[in-house]
Amino acid sequence: MSNRLFQSVIHQMKDAIDRVIGVIDENGYVIACSELVKIGETRQGIKEELSYSSEVVVSGGYTYRPLSGGSKAEYVVFIEGEDKMAEKMTQVLAISLSNIKNLYDEKYDKGSFIKNIILDNILPSDIYIKSKELHFNTEETRIVFLIKFFGKTEMMPYEMLQNMFPDKSKDYVISVGEHDIVLVKELKNTLSIPVDIHSHYTAGLASMSILKGIEAGADIVDTAMSPLALGTSHMPTESLVAALQGTDYDTGLDLNQLNVVRAYFAKLREKYIANGQINPKSLGVDANTLLYQVPGGMFSNMLKQLKDAGKEDKLQDVLEEIPRVREDAGYPPLVTPTSQIVGSQAVLNVLAGKRYARISKESKGLLRGEYGALPGEVNEEVRRLAIGDEEVITCRPADLIEPELEKYREEYKDIARCEEDVLSLALFPQVASKFLKNKYAPAPTAAESAENSPRVFYVDDAARTN
Numbered sequence: 001m002s003n004r005l006f007q008s009v010i011h012q013m014k015d016a017i018d019r020v021i022g023v024i025d026e027n028g029y030v031i032a033c034s035e036l037v038k039i040g041e042t043r044q045g046i047k048e049e050l051s052y053s054s055e056v057v058v059s060g061g062y063t064y065r066p067l068s069g070g071s072k073a074e075y076v077v078f079i080e081g082e083d084k085m086a087e088k089m090t091q092v093l094a095i096s097l098s099n100i101k102n103l104y105d106e107k108y109d110k111g112s113f114i115k116n117i118i119l120d121n122i123l124p125s126d127i128y129i130k131s132k133e134l135h136f137n138t139e140e141t142r143i144v145f146l147i148k149f150f151g152k153t154e155m156m157p158y159e160m161l162q163n164m165f166p167d168k169s170k171d172y173v174i175s176v177g178e179h180d181i182v183l184v185k186e187l188k189n190t191l192s193i194p195v196d197i198h199s200h201y202t203a204g205l206a207s208m209s210i211l212k213g214i215e216a217g218a219d220i221v222d223t224a225m226s227p228l229a230l231g232t233s234h235m236p237t238e239s240l241v242a243a244l245q246g247t248d249y250d251t252g253l254d255l256n257q258l259n260v261v262r263a264y265f266a267k268l269r270e271k272y273i274a275n276g277q278i279n280p281k282s283l284g285v286d287a288n289t290l291l292y293q294v295p296g297g298m299f300s301n302m303l304k305q306l307k308d309a310g311k312e313d314k315l316q317d318v319l320e321e322i323p324r325v326r327e328d329a330g331y332p333p334l335v336t337p338t339s340q341i342v343g344s345q346a347v348l349n350v351l352a353g354k355r356y357a358r359i360s361k362e363s364k365g366l367l368r369g370e371y372g373a374l375p376g377e378v379n380e381e382v383r384r385l386a387i388g389d390e391e392v393i394t395c396r397p398a399d400l401i402e403p404e405l406e407k408y409r410e411e412y413k414d415i416a417r418c419e420e421d422v423l424s425l426a427l428f429p430q431v432a433s434k435f436l437k438n439k440y441a442p443a444p445t446a447a448e449s450a451e452n453s454p455r456v457f458y459v460d461d462a463a464r465t466n
Contacts, residue, residue: 330374
């Protein structure tokens with residue numbers, strides 16, 4: 001909503017209310033006031049106080065109240081005075097401005113326009129007209145995510161997404177239900193690099209996700225040959241090729257040739273299952289993943305941990321424990337490395353028969369703040385068990401690390417030839433050192449190449465050989 005509109009309403013009300021009245025925005029700035037000299041002042045801390053107290057805060061001779069309605073209080077009204085009358089008048093002011101804002105948003109706000117489309121609250125014939133009226137670019141490629149969350153949250157996920165996607169002119173975070181949030185994000189036209197979609201099949205949604213991603217403009221999608229597909233792997237390559245035949249997204253790949261490749265990997269699958277390198281459980285689809293929030297890589301790692309401990313029968317217990325551990329840890333995102341930290345701690349809790357009887361070094365680091373600020377509220381009892389009275393890191397953890405680049409440059413000066421080499425050695429010293437020695441080794445002579453050349457093996461051979 002326009003600050004000018006707020007100011008217009010406040011100006012009309014000032015004669016009826018014989019007190020200073022105004023509005024502050026989400027950053028604490030006064031954006032409208034009956035005393036014009038106060039516009040631009042800051043009222044820091046008011047919104048924070050309102051989030052921890054009741055609907056009204058009294059401070060510094062003023063009474064404050066957030067605008068009613070909506071999932072996030074973007075604006076706060078204030079009125080001069082700390083008496084009961086001031087409290088009642090803030091309520092009237094908040095209701096009035098809130099209704100005006102809702103009407104304004106309904107007519108001019110693009111987020112409200114998208115919400116009405118999603119909830120089917122606008123006639124199809126009006127969508128084009130309204131998009132033109134709002135100067136909404138209908139040619140822009142966008143992708144829509146439905147985010148579901150469970151448990152006690154008090155709109156914390158909404159706040160998280162707002163912070164992750166702050167550009168309100170391009171990305172829209174919309175609350176559409178008690179446990180549902182929609183993220184509408186500009187995709188292709190905002191990027192100058194290829195878009196690659198990588199989706200595991202654990203929950204059975206990968207095919208649908210990849211198809212919608214292709215339609216939204218993705219350049220690359222990750223798949224796997226059918227014998228090694230599904231489960232914690234990807235959607236089958238052959239299935240996607242067949243689905244896209246005859247469409248604008250036809251891959252041009254020959255299914256008959258892919259069948260030869262499939263035969264090769266079918267034998268590998270049998271071999272790896274027989275020697276234990278592939279656990280058959282990791283190849284299945286389990287929709288419970290939607291409840292337990294376990295990504296593919298995390299799931300396969302847990303299976304290995306349980307198998308090594310001879311406790312594969314405890315898988316269900318671990319899956320049920322994961323959401324609890326995640327909640328205790330402040331809802332870290334389940335991507336590497338924090339997904340592995342949460343999963344490993346859940347395994348430890350189940351195997352020990354008592355929660356947090358053993359706490360991994362990585363879990364302690366997570367709760368101490370070594371991996372950055374956690375999006376949710378941490379269970380302080382669990383944190384005390386993990387780190388005792390140690391101070392929690394509240395700043396950017398990397399700021400506490402001494403500069404090390406020059407040290408690594410000196411240490412690896414004999415092998416590193418560029419900045420990328422130095423960084424690779426700093427992160428993966430053992431692997432990178434072997435890689436770089438081979439990379440920069442003198443080229444072999446013709447005689448050496450002939451002596452050491454490997455036998456050429458074609459896929460056709462595997463299809464015809466046991």
